[in-house]
Amino acid sequence: MTLDSSSPEFNLVSLPIRFIRKEILPVLTDLKLAIVLLLVIAVFSVSGTVIEQGQTPAFYQANYPEHPALFGFLSWKVIQVVGLDHVYRTWWFLSLLVLFGASLTTCTFTRQLPALKAAQKWQYYDEPRKFNKLALSAELENVNLNSITSLLKKSQYQIFQQEESNHLLYARKGIIGKMGPIVVHIGIVMILLGGIWGAMTGFMAQEMITSGDTFQVKNIIDAGAWSSQDVLKNWSVKVNRFWIDYTPKGGIDQFYSDLSVLNDQGEEVNHENIYVNKPLRYHGVVFYQTDWGIAGVKVKINNSPIFQLPMALLNTNGQGRLWGTWIPTKPDLSAGVSLLAKDLQGMVLIYDNEGKLVNTVRAGMSIPVNGVNLQILEVVGSTGLQIKYDPGIPIVYIGFALLMLGVVMSYFSHSQIWALQHGDVLYVGGKTNRAQVTFEREVLEILDQLAQTAKK
Numbered sequence: 001m002t003l004d005s006s007s008p009e010f011n012l013v014s015l016p017i018r019f020i021r022k023e024i025l026p027v028l029t030d031l032k033l034a035i036v037l038l039l040v041i042a043v044f045s046v047s048g049t050v051i052e053q054g055q056t057p058a059f060y061q062a063n064y065p066e067h068p069a070l071f072g073f074l075s076w077k078v079i080q081v082v083g084l085d086h087v088y089r090t091w092w093f094l095s096l097l098v099l100f101g102a103s104l105t106t107c108t109f110t111r112q113l114p115a116l117k118a119a120q121k122w123q124y125y126d127e128p129r130k131f132n133k134l135a136l137s138a139e140l141e142n143v144n145l146n147s148i149t150s151l152l153k154k155s156q157y158q159i160f161q162q163e164e165s166n167h168l169l170y171a172r173k174g175i176i177g178k179m180g181p182i183v184v185h186i187g188i189v190m191i192l193l194g195g196i197w198g199a200m201t202g203f204m205a206q207e208m209i210t211s212g213d214t215f216q217v218k219n220i221i222d223a224g225a226w227s228s229q230d231v232l233k234n235w236s237v238k239v240n241r242f243w244i245d246y247t248p249k250g251g252i253d254q255f256y257s258d259l260s261v262l263n264d265q266g267e268e269v270n271h272e273n274i275y276v277n278k279p280l281r282y283h284g285v286v287f288y289q290t291d292w293g294i295a296g297v298k299v300k301i302n303n304s305p306i307f308q309l310p311m312a313l314l315n316t317n318g319q320g321r322l323w324g325t326w327i328p329t330k331p332d333l334s335a336g337v338s339l340l341a342k343d344l345q346g347m348v349l350i351y352d353n354e355g356k357l358v359n360t361v362r363a364g365m366s367i368p369v370n371g372v373n374l375q376i377l378e379v380v381g382s383t384g385l386q387i388k389y390d391p392g393i394p395i396v397y398i399g400f401a402l403l404m405l406g407v408v409m410s411y412f413s414h415s416q417i418w419a420l421q422h423g424d425v426l427y428v429g430g431k432t433n434r435a436q437v438t439f440e441r442e443v444l445e446i447l448d449q450l451a452q453t454a455k456k
Contacts, residue, residue, distance in 0.1 A: 028106040037100040044096075048087035051079060054204055054222035060085060089199045089224055101192040108185045119178045122160070124168040125418040128427050134418075136440060137429030138447050145169060145421040147453050148428065151446050152417065167421035172414070177433070180410030187406055190399030198392025200224040205387040210295035211242040211380055214262065217285070217387050231283055231389060234264045242383040244292065244344050252343075255292045257383040284389055291384025294323040294341055297348070298377040300366075301329065306377060311341065329370040337369055344381045350374075415439050426450070 027033060052059070060076035069075040083090035131137040145167060149159060157171035203223035209215050216236045220229065240258040247253045254275050261270035261282050272280040280287040296310045311323040321342065328336040337358060338351040346363035352370075359367050366375035417430035428447065432439040 025106060025110060028103045029110050030103075034100065034103045034107070037096060037103065041093075041096050041100060044087055044093055047084055051084050051087075053086055053088075055085065086222055088195070089222070094196055094199065097192045097196055101189050104185045104189055108182055112182045112185065116178045116182065119175060119414060122170050122172070122416070124162070124170055125420055125427075125429070126168055128420065128422055128425075131418070131420070131427045131429040134429035134431055136431065136443055137427070140426045140428065140447070140450055142424055143426040143450050143453060145419060145426060147450055148419050148426070148446065151449055155442060155446070157415075157417065169419040171417045171419075174412040174414040174432075176409050177412035177414045180406045180408075180412070183402055183406030183409055185406075187399045187402030187404075190402060191396050192399075194392035194395030194397075194399055196392070197395060198224075198390040200226045201228070202388065202390040202392065203227045203229065204389075206290075207385045207387065208291070208293055208295075208382050209239045209385065210382045211239055214238040227389075231285060235269070235282070236262050237287070238262055239383055242292070242381045244381070246343070246345060250343075250345070255289065255383075257289055257385070259287065284391060286388045286390075288386040288388070289383065290386040292344075293321075293382045293384060294344065294379060295382035296380045297325060297339060297341070298380060299327060300375040300377060301327075301372050308380065311339075314340075327374065329372050329374070335370050337374070339376075341379050344379055346376075346379055348376055348379065413439060415442075417443070 052063075057076070057080065060079050064070060064074060064076040064079055066075040066077065069078075079085050083092070087093055125131060128139075149161075149169065152159060152171045155173070157173045160170040160172075162168055201224050203220050205217050205220045207215060207217065207219055214236050215238075217229075217232050238260045240260055242255070242257050244255040245253040256273055256275045258273050259271070259280050260268045261280075263269050270280070270282050274280050274287060274289045276289050279289070293313065294311045296308045298306055298308045300306050309325045309327060311325045314322045314324050316322050322340060323342070324338060324340045326336050326338050330336070335353065337353075338355075340349040340351070341347070347360065348362075349360055350358045350367070350369065352358050358369055361367055361376050363376055363378050366373055368374075413432045413435045415430065415432040417428065420427040428443075428450075430439070430443050
């Protein structure tokens with residue numbers, strides 16, 4: 001069965017196609033739309049770096065109260081309703097990426113590819129009058145067409161000449177410049193696809209692990225709709241040691257974690273000392289050093305065995321971080337002392353039950369308190385790790401590489417030169433799409449050499 005152009009069935013089929021061509025494609029290929037989408041994506045991308053992502057509702061309620069709201073409108077309710085606490089995985093942000101990618105793709109097929117095909121098509125100028133429409137042209141007497149051929153080849157031009165006719169010539173170079181915008185569009189689309197794929201299939205976790213402990217990643221705080229934690233199976237991570245380097249004035253210089261990746265038999269398969277900006281990577285999962293804390297303190301009372309007591313982060317109302325614990329000094333827990341620490345340098349403060357400072361000691365020292373000998377052996381640190389899995393990152397990297405390559409390609413000028421041997425007169429003309437001054441100098445240099453050839 002065939003459809004005639006006058007049949008109702010043909011009109012039903014062609015109507016949606018006609019609507020897409022006349023109504024949708026002009027909108028998608030509009031440069032103003034692409035610019036607006038790019039700006040909107042940039043604004044919300046910035047908001048995702050300014051507003052902490054993937055935190056608990058209590059965090060946003062504490063940091064973004066309703067009264068007073070930040071900028072008069074930005075409160076925790078607005079953040080959670082709009083989705084600014086997980087911007088990159090919201091349906092509207094992903095929709096913006098898809099729409100921007102569709103705009104670039106449509107522009108590539110409707111504008112850039114036809115422009116490249118048009119640049120690849122050419123014709124000889126077989127009449128002297130055709131050279132008049134060129135901005136740069138000249139007439140040389142007693143010059144042979146073969147003379148310009150060798151000069152153009154030296155300037156890296158590609159020569160086209162009819163076999164049956166030796167009086168017509170066309171030369172060009174820089175066609176790669178016409179491919180640059182296409183490569184740029186492909187690179188941007190790949191970046192968008194990588195971002196979408198990572199947002200839908202990746203996840204982020206946070207762990208606070210005591211030095212010496214082994215753990216498996218379980219505390220997932222943000223994950224995409226298609227995310228799977230299968231990549232975390234059959235291996236674990238051991239924090240061999242956590243330590244902090246301090247400046248001479250007592251400030252933190254850098255904090256480190258010595259990590260080992262263990263297989264399901266407990267064998268080490270990877271090892272890395274990580275610090276800020278130097279993560280551990282394993283099977284696409286990246287472990288970043290982001291935080292630290294005090295997990296506990298190792299003490300000994302008289303001749304007792306060494307035991308480790310946990311330390312909790314205290315509420316200081318924004319006056320710095322402080323950890324504390326209570327150490328019993330009697331078997332019936334009727335008496336004890338409080339121990340406070342603010343860093344891992346080993347300095348601890350000991351207070352009695354009435355809140356009076358008893359003494360200040362360093363790790364390794366012992367003091368008498370409540371009739372017993374209390375020895376502080378070690379303040380045990382804990383490392384704060386942020387764990388990310390983003391399978392879209394390789395696609396994004398390839399997209400950035402193509403984007404940079406396309407930008408470099410776009411700087412190449414597409415230059416064209418025509419020549420016509422008409423009797424004893426050689427007509428020469430040319431044009432370029434950019435770097436007009438450089439092209440003019442190049443053509444004038446060629447003409448000067450041809451003029452010298454004519455004099456000889």
